[in-house]
Structure formats: structure tokens, C-alpha cells
Amino acid sequence: MNWISNYVRPKINSLFSRREVPENLWTKCDACGTMLFHRDLSENLNVCSKCGHHMPITPRARFTALFDGGGFVEVAIPAPVADPLHFRDQKKYPDRLRSAQKQTGEREAMLVAEGEIGRTPIIAAAQDFGFMAGSMGMHVGNAILAAAERAVELKRPLVLFAAAGGARMQEGILSLMQMPRTTVAVEMLKEAGLPYVVVLTHPTTGGVTASYAMLGDVHIAEPNALICFAGPRVIEQTIREKLPEGFQRAEYLLDHGMLDRVTDRREMRSELITILRMLCNMPPAIHGELPPPGEGPQVETTPATRDPEPARAD
Numbered sequence: 001m002n003w004i005s006n007y008v009r010p011k012i013n014s015l016f017s018r019r020e021v022p023e024n025l026w027t028k029c030d031a032c033g034t035m036l037f038h039r040d041l042s043e044n045l046n047v048c049s050k051c052g053h054h055m056p057i058t059p060r061a062r063f064t065a066l067f068d069g070g071g072f073v074e075v076a077i078p079a080p081v082a083d084p085l086h087f088r089d090q091k092k093y094p095d096r097l098r099s100a101q102k103q104t105g106e107r108e109a110m111l112v113a114e115g116e117i118g119r120t121p122i123i124a125a126a127q128d129f130g131f132m133a134g135s136m137g138m139h140v141g142n143a144i145l146a147a148a149e150r151a152v153e154l155k156r157p158l159v160l161f162a163a164a165g166g167a168r169m170q171e172g173i174l175s176l177m178q179m180p181r182t183t184v185a186v187e188m189l190k191e192a193g194l195p196y197v198v199v200l201t202h203p204t205t206g207g208v209t210a211s212y213a214m215l216g217d218v219h220i221a222e223p224n225a226l227i228c229f230a231g232p233r234v235i236e237q238t239i240r241e242k243l244p245e246g247f248q249r250a251e252y253l254l255d256h257g258m259l260d261r262v263t264d265r266r267e268m269r270s271e272l273i274t275i276l277r278m279l280c281n282m283p284p285a286i287h288g289e290l291p292p293p294g295e296g297p298q299v300e301t302t303p304a305t306r307d308p309e310p311a312r313a314d
């Protein structure tokens, strides 16, 4: 045995490690271990082509894939007061913010944009789990308010992609105040009769689940996303019982009536187009590749390019 572990194994290991490729070109799937080439992976919207595992995706990459021709305009979000509590744990809060900004290249944990999907004008907001776990602070509150105000102003539906570890503890009570604040923002949409569709991505937890992420007209989740208020570990420790398989995952919540649909990220765009056009009382969308708005011929009503389904009478 000694000879195997001391001589053969290191020899084999060194043979393999020598052939290792630069790490940034390949990503290992967390679920099945397949090595995925970075370009294939980003073309596949960060979904494993082997097992369908959904990896995190940045709001910017999501919007580029979502909007027609990858074109969208960012909605301005008013900057909140910086570090009102002068919070400090192992690091100062402003230092944490700066390092998250450097890491992600984004200013904060939520991006809001306006544009068209399948020629359907919408406002979209997406939370960035890579930015301090997508935590809901004053900026996220401001972002949702800005998104709702813009949606009301332009009379467009709002699509929100939620992903969060909960409220931002560095902002204390001010982060918790974003729960009623964002609820009011959602209420503005309802009063204006505008659809509000929530896409829940892995993971959506804490105060976010307890406010704007669960107030949509339609709730769609990505496969196997963890969606909860308190996480399974906390519940297990509290009730001292083993939780059932798949508890608080998207499919489980769908079975128990908490969600309307579970949709693969690669199908999400067309699903959103269908749902939004239905809710907005618009004719079914044209299928196929579309040039960005304002470019190319207007293909709107030529019978050959119409959806095979009959248009609804409205």
C-alpha cells in the first residue's frame, strides 16, 4: 500500500496536473462535475449543457440575453446615503462596498433597465447575488421604486429577477424599511393596472421573499432555486427534525402552490413574452430572430411571419 500511496499516486497526480489548462477558460459544473468551456457556458446562459444545472448569471448578462438585439437603456437609480450607521464588522461597510464594486464592476446589487422583449416594451430589474449576496439595502429599495415609477410613467409591465441572501445587515433597520417601501412600489403598479412578474432565481431568501419577491401577479422560478424566508439549516436546528427532500426548492414550492411555474432559463425569454403579451392584452408575439427596434423592415403583420396560433379577438 505504501508503495502505491507514496510513489504511484503522486506520479499519476503530477501527470494530470501538468496537463491542466488555464482555469478561467473552463468552469466546472457544481452539480455534475463536467468541465464547460467558458464561451459555450455563457452562450447557454450559464446553464450546464450536460445536466441543466443553473449557475449564477449577472444582471447585465441576463439583460443582454433578454432584450431584443441585446439592447437596453439603464434606468437611473438615486444614490442613497452612504453608510448611515458607520457600520463595522471585520471590515468597514464602505470598504466592503468598494471591494464588491471592484469585483462585479457594478455600482450596487440591483440593475434596472428599459427595453423591448419580442417587441414588448417592459421595465426589468435584476438583483446581483455576486454583489454582497444581492442583499436588500437602501439602494435596492431605491431601484425598485425607480423601476415602478418608470413603469407607471411609460405604462409598461415590470419584470423582476430576484436573488438575495436577505436584508443588508450593515444598514440595520434602514434595510428592513425597504420591505414596506418596496411593497408600496408594487402597489403603485397594481393601482396603475400594470402587470408585475417575478422571476425567482437561486437563492431568494429572507426579507426579499417577505416583500417584493412574493407580491407578483405571476411567479416563475428557475429550476432547483432555493426560495425561502428562513433557510433549511435554521429550520432544522429550530424544530430538530429532518426536512423532506427538496424542501424549499422551486419544484417543491410549485407542487405546494407557492409558484405558478418553474421554467428553464433558456426558455425564460419566450415564456415571459407570452405571459406579458397575454397580460397586456396584446396579440401573440412573432417567433424567430428579430432585429433590434428601429432597424430592418417592420415585420409586424405579414401573415407568413405571424404566430401559427390564431390571434385573440380583443
Ligand SMILES: [Zn+2]
Pocket (backbone or CB within 6 Å): 029, 030, 031, 032, 033, 034, 048, 049, 050, 051, 052, 053
Ligand atoms: Zn452539470
